[in-house]
Structure formats: structure tokens, C-alpha cells
Amino acid sequence: MKIAIEGCCHGKLDLxxxxxxxxxxREGIKIDLLLCCGDFQAIRDQDDLNCMAVPDKYKExxxxxxxxxxxxxxPILTIFIGGNHEASNYLRELGYGGWVAPxxxxxxxxxxxxxxxVRIAGLSGIYNYHNYNKGHFEVPPFSxxxxxxxxxxxxxxxxxxxxxxxxxxxxxxxxxPCGIHRHGNEEKLFQMKPFFKEEADRDQLGCPPAMExxxxxxxxxxxxxxxxxxxxxxxxxxxxxxxxxxxxDKCLPHRGYIxxxxxxxLSSEPPVLKYDLEWLSILKGTESLMHYTSRMWNEPDxxxxxxLPSLPEIEKSFDNDLTIPLLTIGDFSKxxxxxxxxxxxxxxxxxxxxxxxxxxxxxSPGREDERKGSGLAITPLSLPPPIHNPVPxxxxxxxxxxxxxxxxxxxxxxKRLKLEEPELSSATPTANVTVDNNKDDVATSxxxxxxxxxxxxxxxxxxxxx
Numbered sequence: 001m002k003i004a005i006e007g008c009c010h011g012k013l014d015l016x017x018x019x020x021x022x023x024x025x026r027e028g029i030k031i032d033l034l035l036c037c038g039d040f041q042a043i044r045d046q047d048d049l050n051c052m053a054v055p056d057k058y059k060e061x062x063x064x065x066x067x068x069x070x071x072x073x074x075p076i077l078t079i080f081i082g083g084n085h086e087a088s089n090y091l092r093e094l095g096y097g098g099w100v101a102p103x104x105x106x107x108x109x110x111x112x113x114x115x116x117x118v119r120i121a122g123l124s125g126i127y128n129y130h131n132y133n134k135g136h137f138e139v140p141p142f143s144x145x146x147x148x149x150x151x152x153x154x155x156x157x158x159x160x161x162x163x164x165x166x167x168x169x170x171x172x173x174x175x176x177p178c179g180i181h182r183h184g185n186e187e188k189l190f191q192m193k194p195f196f197k198e199e200a201d202r203d204q205l206g207c208p209p210a211m212e213x214x215x216x217x218x219x220x221x222x223x224x225x226x227x228x229x230x231x232x233x234x235x236x237x238x239x240x241x242x243x244x245x246x247x248x249d250k251c252l253p254h255r256g257y258i259x260x261x262x263x264x265x266l267s268s269e270p271p272v273l274k275y276d277l278e279w280l281s282i283l284k285g286t287e288s289l290m291h292y293t294s295r296m297w298n299e300p301d302x303x304x305x306x307x308l309p310s311l312p313e314i315e316k317s318f319d320n321d322l323t324i325p326l327l328t329i330g331d332f333s334k335x336x337x338x339x340x341x342x343x344x345x346x347x348x349x350x351x352x353x354x355x356x357x358x359x360x361x362x363x364s365p366g367r368e369d370e371r372k373g374s375g376l377a378i379t380p381l382s383l384p385p386p387i388h389n390p391v392p393x394x395x396x397x398x399x400x401x402x403x404x405x406x407x408x409x410x411x412x413x414x415k416r417l418k419l420e421e422p423e424l425s426s427a428t429p430t431a432n433v434t435v436d437n438n439k440d441d442v443a444t445s446x447x448x449x450x451x452x453x454x455x456x457x458x459x460x461x462x463x464x465x466x
Contacts, residue, residue: 007248011062038083117266184233
């Protein structure tokens with residue numbers, strides 16, 4: 001099973017799908033799945049654009065709206081996590097995950113799904129210690145503060161993920177695990193991005209809770225984005241266990257933003273997207289421990305093991321069929337969600353799991369003051385948007401402020417896309433992955449054991465102006 005991994009999408013779905021379709025046609029292969037590591041930007045309309053935390057000059061409607069409306073259909077099943085530049089109002093409706101358009105699935109604030117027997121987990125957002133121990137309290141209309149805090153990772157999400165016991169094959173996060181740079185070619189990283197070194201010296205490059213999670217879950221692969229560069233590493237857990245880490249760039253010509261890997265399907269049945277039974281049990285068993293206010297959330301005593309419902313009990317509540325229901329264009333009515341006060345997918349999911357839906361649009365009693373924040377609600381903008389409510393500098397974020405080289409001729413990139421025949425190792429249950437030693441936008445697996453990015457190509461090292 002061939003899986004494509006993509007870094008920061010930034011709403012450029014047309015370009016990404018076009019690249020992959022050309023690769024399929026030229027090489028005579030089929031890419032089964034696309035994983036996007038954040039900044040997906042599922043923007044349907046102007047309201048969604050107003051809810052994306054990004055300076056006005058970078059606000060673009062992108063191409064997602066065509067897939068949402070049915071004008072286009074995603075040619076490859078796509079799973080994505082959230083970053084720090086998202087239509088946060090839309091993604092918040094689907095905090096436990098759901099389809100944002102036909103064939104495009106959002107994994108939620110955190111979650112685990114199965115595809116062809118491959119277990120895929122994801123953690124959305126970036127780290128900010130000010131909000132880490134709060135609940136998911138943000139409700140539209142967002143204030144200047146909550147427009148940013150809504151995408152910060154939460155301790156309650158990490159707690160749930162740390163309860164996972166079974167093997168994770170692929171883990172996605174937008175932010176890098178803090179300290180992962182030490183396990184790759186950090187000298188080359190600092191040559192490309194010299195301004196990373198100061199953060200790295202302070203041990204602040206990346207997300208500390210994600211590194212804790214890496215050491216607990218020990219996934220086979222960990223993919224990230226956010227820092228707008230391509231970087232790989234091998235993390236050794238001991239006893240011969242390793243995690244292969246790869247961060248990918250944003251979607252621009254001549255940048256390493258896509259990687260294709262070959263993973264053996266662990267199921268004899270045709271691959272379909274399914275809920276993960278262990279994850280469903282964790283969601284239900286820990287729901288009573290959650291709160292959705294700006295109060296501090298305290299992790300339960302690790303000595304006290306939270307009782308989880310039995311897996312057969314959970315499976316029975318889903319009529320013994322964990323296949324995630326497919327939706328059609330008619331199921332994506334924004335108006336229906338507004339009238340109902342909740343996304344129909346979230347409502348159905350929570351009903352089947354037997355829990356309350358915390359992602360309703362209207363705040364429950366006691367939460368009305370939570371959304372006021374310390375600023376004003378975001379005012380409507382027009383396209384192109386004038387500058388309203390200028391955003392203060394936030395040192396915790398990487399903005400979309402590299403100089404785009406979209407004017408470059410992209411034809412050369414298309415000609416240089418190349419898929420090398422993977423050589424699977426019989427010693428491991430999943431395919432080994434390496435970074436291709438050329439300048440192609442799409443790199444592919446070659447079955448080698450060395451996952452460090454030791455290629456000699458010269459990549460741009462643009463200084464990001466805050």
C-alpha cells in the first residue's frame with residue numbers, strides 16, 4: 001500500500017493532487033492514501049477565512065471549497081490533522097474527527113483510525129504552555145485571543161493518547177517533538193534555518209508533550225510539518241526499537257513537501273477507513289475526566305488507572321461495524337449544522353459512543369463568558385480583505401511568511417518526479433523509508449535503513465520575517 005505524506009498544505013489541494021496524479025500516471029502505480037500534516041485550511045467561504053489565524057495579507061480562499069461544494073472530488077483518500085493556520089470554526093465542530101468533504105477526513109484534535117490494517121494516529125495544533133492545561137473552551141465567535149488558543153494542544157488530549165497500549169504504525173503531528181533535531185543532521189538543519197539554533201539551545205524547538213508521547217507510543221513512523229523545511233531523524237528507544245521521523249516543507253515549487261512510502265497492508269480485505277476500537281474505548285472511558293472551560297485541567301494520578309469500557313461493548317454500540325460512514329455532498333450542509341447547533345457527524349458519533357457532544361456550536365451553561373476573552377469578536381472581512389484587528393506578534397507561532405516562489409516554472413519539477421521501486425525488509429512489519437537523494441518535490445522510499453537526510457542538494461534557507 002503506497003501512502004503519500006505531505007507537509008503544510010496551505011490550501012493548495014489542486015497542486016498536491018495534480019502532483020500525485022502525474023506520478024501515478026507516469027509510474028503506473030496507485031497511491032492509496034494521502035496524509036497531510038497540518039495547515040490544511042479547509043476554508044469553505046468568507047466566514048471560514050475570517051476564522052483563520054493569519055495576517056490579512058496571507059488570507060487566501062484556496063482550493064478546498066471546490067471539493068467541499070462537489071465541483072471537484074478528492075482523487076485520493078485524504079486524512080489530515082490541524083495546524084495553526086486553519087478554519088478553526090469548522091474543525092472545532094469535528095473535535096472527534098469527521099469528513100470535511102467527500103474523501104477528505106479530519107482526524108480531530110487528536111485521534112486514531114485504521115486503514116488497511118495500518119494504525120494511524122494524529123495530534124493537531126501547536127504547543128503553547130499558557131493554554132496547555134486548559135480545556136477546549138473556545139467557541140465561535142472567536143476573540144483575538146481565542147482565535148489563537150483554539151489550535152493549541154491540550155494536556156487532556158495528550159492524556160488520552162498516552163493511554164494507548166497497542167502499536168501505532170504512523171503518527172502525525174504539526175509541531176515537531178521537542179529535541180528530535182538532535183537525532184538527525186542538526187548541523188545541516190541550522191545551516192538551512194540558522195534562527196532555529198537559539199530555540200534549540202534553549203530546548204524550545206518543538207513540542208515537549210509530543211516528545212513525551214513519542215517515548216510512550218514508540219510509533220514506527222512520525223511525520224510532522226510546521227517549520228517549513230525537510231528534516232529526517234532516527235529516534236532509538238532501546239531494545240532495537242526505533243521511530244523514523246520525517247518533517248516536510250510547505251507546498252511550494254522546488255521544496256521537499258511530499259514523500260511516498262510503501263507500507264504492507266495488514267488486512268486481506270479491501271482497505272476502508274475505520275474507527276479504532278481501543279481509541280473509542282479511551283474516549284468513552286475518559287469523558288467524565290474532561291472539562292471544556294478555561295480552568296486548569298489536572299491530569300489524574302498515574303497510579304490510579306482509569307477503568308475503560310470493554311472493547312466488545314464498544315463494538316456492539318457501533319453494530320459491530322467500525323467502518324466510518326461515507327458521506328455525500330448533501331451531508332455537508334453548513335446551514336443544517338447552524339440550525340441544529342452541532343455538526344451532524346459529531347452528534348451521530350457521540351450518540352453511538354454514548355457520550356455528550358462537547359463540540360456544539362452554542363456554549364453550555366457557564367461557558368458564555370469563556371468566549372469573550374480579552375479582545376473583540378472578529379469582524380467580517382471581504383475579499384481581498386482589508387486590515388482589521390491587526391494581529392500582535394506571537395513568538396510561539398511560525399507564520400506563512402516565507403517568500404513564495406510561485407512564479408517559478410514548475411514544469412521541471414513534474415519531469416523530475418520519480419518513484420523508486422521499494423525494497424521491503426522482511427525483518428520489519430512495515431516498509432523502511434529513506435529520503436530521496438535528489439531535488440524532486442516527491443521523494444520515495446527505497447527500503448534503506450538510514451533515515452537521515454544526508455543528501456547533498458542545496459535548499460533555500462529563507463529567513464522568515466515575523
